[in-house]
Amino acid sequence: MTNIGIKFNPKKFHRSQLKFHIFLTILSIFMALPIIFIFNNAFKPFTELFAYPPRFFVRKPTLENFKLLFNFSAESGIPASRYLFNSIMVTIIVIVLTLLISSSAAFALSKLEFKGKKTFNRINTLALMFVPVAVAIPRFLIIVNLGIFNTYLAHIIPLLAMPIGIFLLKQFIDQLPDELIEAAKIDGASKWRIYLTIILPLIKPPLVTVAILTFQTSWGNVEGSNIFVDREALRTLPFYMNTLVSGSGNIVAGAGMSAVAALIMFVPNLVLFIILQNKVMDSMAHTGIKN
Amino acid sequence: MKNRSINRRKSKRKLSNIKESPYIFILPYGVLFVILIVLPVLVAIGLSFTYFNTIEMPKFVGFKNYIDLLTGDSVFLQHGISNTLMYSLIVGPIGYLLAFLLAWMLSQVPHRIRTIYTVIIYSPSITGPIMMSVVWKVIFSGDQTGYLNYWLMKLQLINEPIQWLQSPEHLMPIMIFIGLWGSMGVGFLAMLAGLLNIDKTLYEAAYIDGIRNRWQEVFYITIPSMKPQMLFGAVMAIIGTFNASGMAATLSGGTPPPQYAGWMIVDHANDYGFIRYEMGYASAITVVLLIIVVIFNKISYKLFGDN
Numbered sequence: 001m002t003n004i005g006i007k008f009n010p011k012k013f014h015r016s017q018l019k020f021h022i023f024l025t026i027l028s029i030f031m032a033l034p035i036i037f038i039f040n041n042a043f044k045p046f047t048e049l050f051a052y053p054p055r056f057f058v059r060k061p062t063l064e065n066f067k068l069l070f071n072f073s074a075e076s077g078i079p080a081s082r083y084l085f086n087s088i089m090v091t092i093i094v095i096v097l098t099l100l101i102s103s104s105a106a107f108a109l110s111k112l113e114f115k116g117k118k119t120f121n122r123i124n125t126l127a128l129m130f131v132p133v134a135v136a137i138p139r140f141l142i143i144v145n146l147g148i149f150n151t152y153l154a155h156i157i158p159l160l161a162m163p164i165g166i167f168l169l170k171q172f173i174d175q176l177p178d179e180l181i182e183a184a185k186i187d188g189a190s191k192w193r194i195y196l197t198i199i200l201p202l203i204k205p206p207l208v209t210v211a212i213l214t215f216q217t218s219w220g221n222v223e224g225s226n227i228f229v230d231r232e233a234l235r236t237l238p239f240y241m242n243t244l245v246s247g248s249g250n251i252v253a254g255a256g257m258s259a260v261a262a263l264i265m266f267v268p269n270l271v272l273f274i275i276l277q278n279k280v281m282d283s284m285a286h287t288g289i290k291n
Numbered sequence: 292m293k294n295r296s297i298n299r300r301k302s303k304r305k306l307s308n309i310k311e312s313p314y315i316f317i318l319p320y321g322v323l324f325v326i327l328i329v330l331p332v333l334v335a336i337g338l339s340f341t342y343f344n345t346i347e348m349p350k351f352v353g354f355k356n357y358i359d360l361l362t363g364d365s366v367f368l369q370h371g372i373s374n375t376l377m378y379s380l381i382v383g384p385i386g387y388l389l390a391f392l393l394a395w396m397l398s399q400v401p402h403r404i405r406t407i408y409t410v411i412i413y414s415p416s417i418t419g420p421i422m423m424s425v426v427w428k429v430i431f432s433g434d435q436t437g438y439l440n441y442w443l444m445k446l447q448l449i450n451e452p453i454q455w456l457q458s459p460e461h462l463m464p465i466m467i468f469i470g471l472w473g474s475m476g477v478g479f480l481a482m483l484a485g486l487l488n489i490d491k492t493l494y495e496a497a498y499i500d501g502i503r504n505r506w507q508e509v510f511y512i513t514i515p516s517m518k519p520q521m522l523f524g525a526v527m528a529i530i531g532t533f534n535a536s537g538m539a540a541t542l543s544g545g546t547p548p549p550q551y552a553g554w555m556i557v558d559h560a561n562d563y564g565f566i567r568y569e570m571g572y573a574s575a576i577t578v579v580l581l582i583i584v585v586i587f588n589k590i591s592y593k594l595f596g597d598n
Contacts, residue, residue, distance in 0.1 A: 008398050008494070009487050020396045021404075027393070028411040031472065034426040035414060041429070054441050101319045108316035120317070127328050128526055129588045131534055133557050134577040137564045138334035142326060161323040164477075191311050213477065216417055227565065242424065242541075255429055262418070262425040269417040274410055284477075284484035284520070 038266065041259035042066075049256050065256035072257065073240070078232055080240065084264075087219065087237035090155040094218040095211050097160055102210060103203065106169035107195050111181055121170070127163035136227060143228050154228035155236065159218050165210040172206040172286045173199065206283035208276050216269060241265060332581065338574035345568050356575035367576070370551040371559040374463065375580075378555070379532040379587075381467050386474030387528045391482055391521070393475065395509070398486040409483065416476040424541045427469055431455035431542070456543045459552035466538050466553050476531060478524030485520030489513065522595035529587045533580065536561065556580045 010017070036056075041049065043061035073080035108114070109121055132139075139158060148154050176199070184194045200207075225239030241261040244254065273280075309315065339356055341349035360367055393412060397405050415422075430438045433454040440452040455461050489512070497512050514521065539553030540546040546562070547554060556576060564573030 008489065008491065010399065010401055012401055017400050020400055024393075024396055024400070024408045028408055031415055032411050034422065034430070034472075035418070037426055037430075038422065041425075050436075052436055053445075054436050054438050056438070101323065105317040105320035108313045112313035112316065114313040117313075120321070123329075124324070127324070129530060129584055130328055130332075131530060131581065131584055133534055133536055134560070134580045134584075135331035135335050136561065137570050137573050137577065138331035138338065139327065140564075141334065141570075142330060146326075157323070158327060161320065161327040163324075163328070166320065190307075191313070191316070195316070255425070258425045262422055266418050266422065270410075270414055273413065273417065277406065277410065280480060281484045281487065284481040285488040 035266070038259050038262050041255060042263045044256060044259075046256070065260045069244075069257045069260050072244075080237075082233060083235060083237045083240040086152075086155075086234065090152065090224075090236060091215060091218040093152075094156055094159045095214045097156070098162055098165060098214045099207055099211060101160060102162060102165040102169055103200060103207060104195060106166050106173055107199050109166070110170045110173035111176075111178070111199075112191065124163050124166055128167060130163060132158075133223070136223065140227050148228075150229055150231050150234060152234065155221070155224040155234075158224065158228065159214070159221065162210070162214065162217075164213065168206050168209055168283060168286075169203060172203050172283055175286055176202055205279040206286070208279040209283040212272060212276055212280060215272060219269065220265065238265060335574045335577050335581070338571050339578045341571040343570040343574075345570055349571065352571070356572050357579075360572070360575050360579065366551055366554065367556075367559055370554040371556045371576075374552075374554055375533065375535075375556045375583075377463070378467060378470060378535060378553075379529070382470035382474060382535075383528045383532045383587075386471055386532075387478070387525060389471070390475055390479040390524060390528070394479060394483040394486055395513070397483055409480075412475050413480065415473040416479075418473070427465070427542065428456065428544075431465060433457055457549055459548075459550040462539055462543060462548060462552040465542065466535075469538070470532065470535065474528070474531065476527060478527035478531075481520045481523045481527075482517065485517035486513065489516045518595055522591065525591040525595055526588055529584065529591060533557075533584050533587075556583075 040056065040058040042065055043063070044058045045060055045062045045064055048055060048059060070080055073083075109117060109124070143149050143154050143158070146157075148157060180198060181194055184198055189197075220238050221236070222238045222242060225235040229235060241258070241264075244258055244261055314321075338349060340351060340353060342352050342355075343349035397408055397412075400408070432438070432440070433452060433456060435441060435444065435452045437452065437455070439455065440449070443449045444452070453461065455465060493512050493516060494508065497508065502508055502511060534557070536555050536557030539548035539555070540558065543549060543552070546566075547558075557580065560573045560576040560580070562573075563569045563576065
């Protein structure tokens with residue numbers, strides 16, 4: 001009778017978990033199929049991509065598609081490495097700036113007293129519902145009027161205001177005891193010192209979460225390249241991948257190349273998430289919505 | 292001499308006052324927030340009452356855009372609104388329930404294997420639109436070399452290949468399928484973490500109090516203990532589904548897709564905004580979308596919020 005239902009977060013395998021394992025295994029295989037498919041297609045030689053009947057798994061893996069992609073892009077004037085460089089640079093800058101801006105704001109909104117704090121918090125919670133694509137037009141006009149159309153900043157600035165980042169960080173900082181800050185104040189520490197030496201080290205888990213979310217939005221973001229930039233050399237990888245896929249008229253002919261492209265887009269995401277997922281879970285647990 | 296040093300000290304104190312002001316901490320975010328979120332919404336509302344072709348100055352036209360949109364725009368009414376609502380009302384709630392169900396199952400298996408399942412189940416939502424165009428276009432390809440057609444023909448369920456991505460009646464179900472496949476996003480992670488952090492003693496107490504089965508356990512303990520994460524998941528699900536755009540065009544390979552199948556509100560706005568340059572009209576469309584999203588979020592706050 002005791003412990004019958006207390007099966008959450010178990011330490012080891014028990015027969016009663018079997019049904020979950022069966023279901024989850026089948027589902028995982030199903031969910032992973034397209035991803036496995038991309039890995040296989042990326043390494044398929046030309047003959048296998050066109051083979052009839054179509055084959056799911058690669059027989060004779062080759063790096064042909066990778067070479068093809070880079071040769072193809074070299075001929076089109078702007079090498080793929082340029083897009084890759086743009087993407088990496090934009091993503092790194094966006095992550096660093098987002099973390100700085102969001103964490104300092106979240107610290108103030110959680111632990112400092114000032115006029116308008118409650119209102120700001122409420123508006124920010126409301127802004128969680130914000131749908132960025134819905135206001136692409138005004139954003140475009142604002143970007144043009146700021147004079148950053150066709151610059152790197154047009155990629156970076158629109159991604160910096162992240163209500164969900166503030167939200168996650170603030171909820172986490174709310175859980176830190178006020179005594180910590182009081183003690184530091186008595187010792188004569190300034191607010192910046194408190195922020196830099198006490199808060200920042202303690203909020204690593206939600207910072208990692210925000211970093212991952214920012215990476216995902218920035219790395220896959222096509223809005224910047226589509227709307228805020230029209231110079232080819234300033235565009236980023238996902239835009240290039242999209243043109244590659246839709247531009248290469250025949251679906252199957254470009255399949256190998258686009259699989260390689262998708263792989264390049266996907267793998268960094270996956271690796272980052274696998275490495276950091278424990279911290280993500282930690283911080284997600286503190287996602288309370290309070291007004 | 293003395294005066295000057297006092298002055299200097301004063302200005303130093305002033306500087307440190309500014310440096311210590313709480314406003315300095317939120318200033319960067321506050322500015323960006325206003326420029327990128329508050330202002331665009333206000334501009335959109337303002338522009339929605341004008342005729343604006345980006346070349347001439349905006350001309351005030353009152354409610355004309357809204358009247359045209361809600362009475363005369365058959366593409367918007369028959370396709371944009373209905374597709375968006377259908378997609379959101381199916382992918383949103385089902386994806387949400389699925390996320391909870393999966394998180395609940397995952398919380399009941401040991402840590403190491405759970406990590407593996409979680410990564411796999413979460414991975415589709417980080418692959419994004421690129422994956423869609425690459426994988427799904429090949430799988431649903433319309434000729435006999437398309438994977439789905441080949442398998443169905445091999446199983447003798449169909450006799451000749453089906454034009455999956457070119458026929459209006461198939462495109463929408465495929466979009467919903469893909470939407471569900473990628474719906475285990477941030478909300479799912481939050482729910483899983485919430486589940487894992489429920490105090491175990493709550494369950495022990497409940498068993499002493501006579502809770503009998505898993506259903507009671509889920510409804511009386513599990514869900515109430517993770518309400519914040521449930522709300523967060525709901526908000527994320529709503530935003531995720533209403534954000535969908537460009538899917539039909541990518542899959543079918545053309546804008547607009549055949550007979551406007553799978554045409555979303557955002558597609559419609561982008562069409563008027565960036566192809567026809569009717570910014571006023573496009574803004575009216577986005578305002579309507581924002582209103583719809585806010586309404587749906589209000590409902591979820593009512594359902595899952597604390598008050």
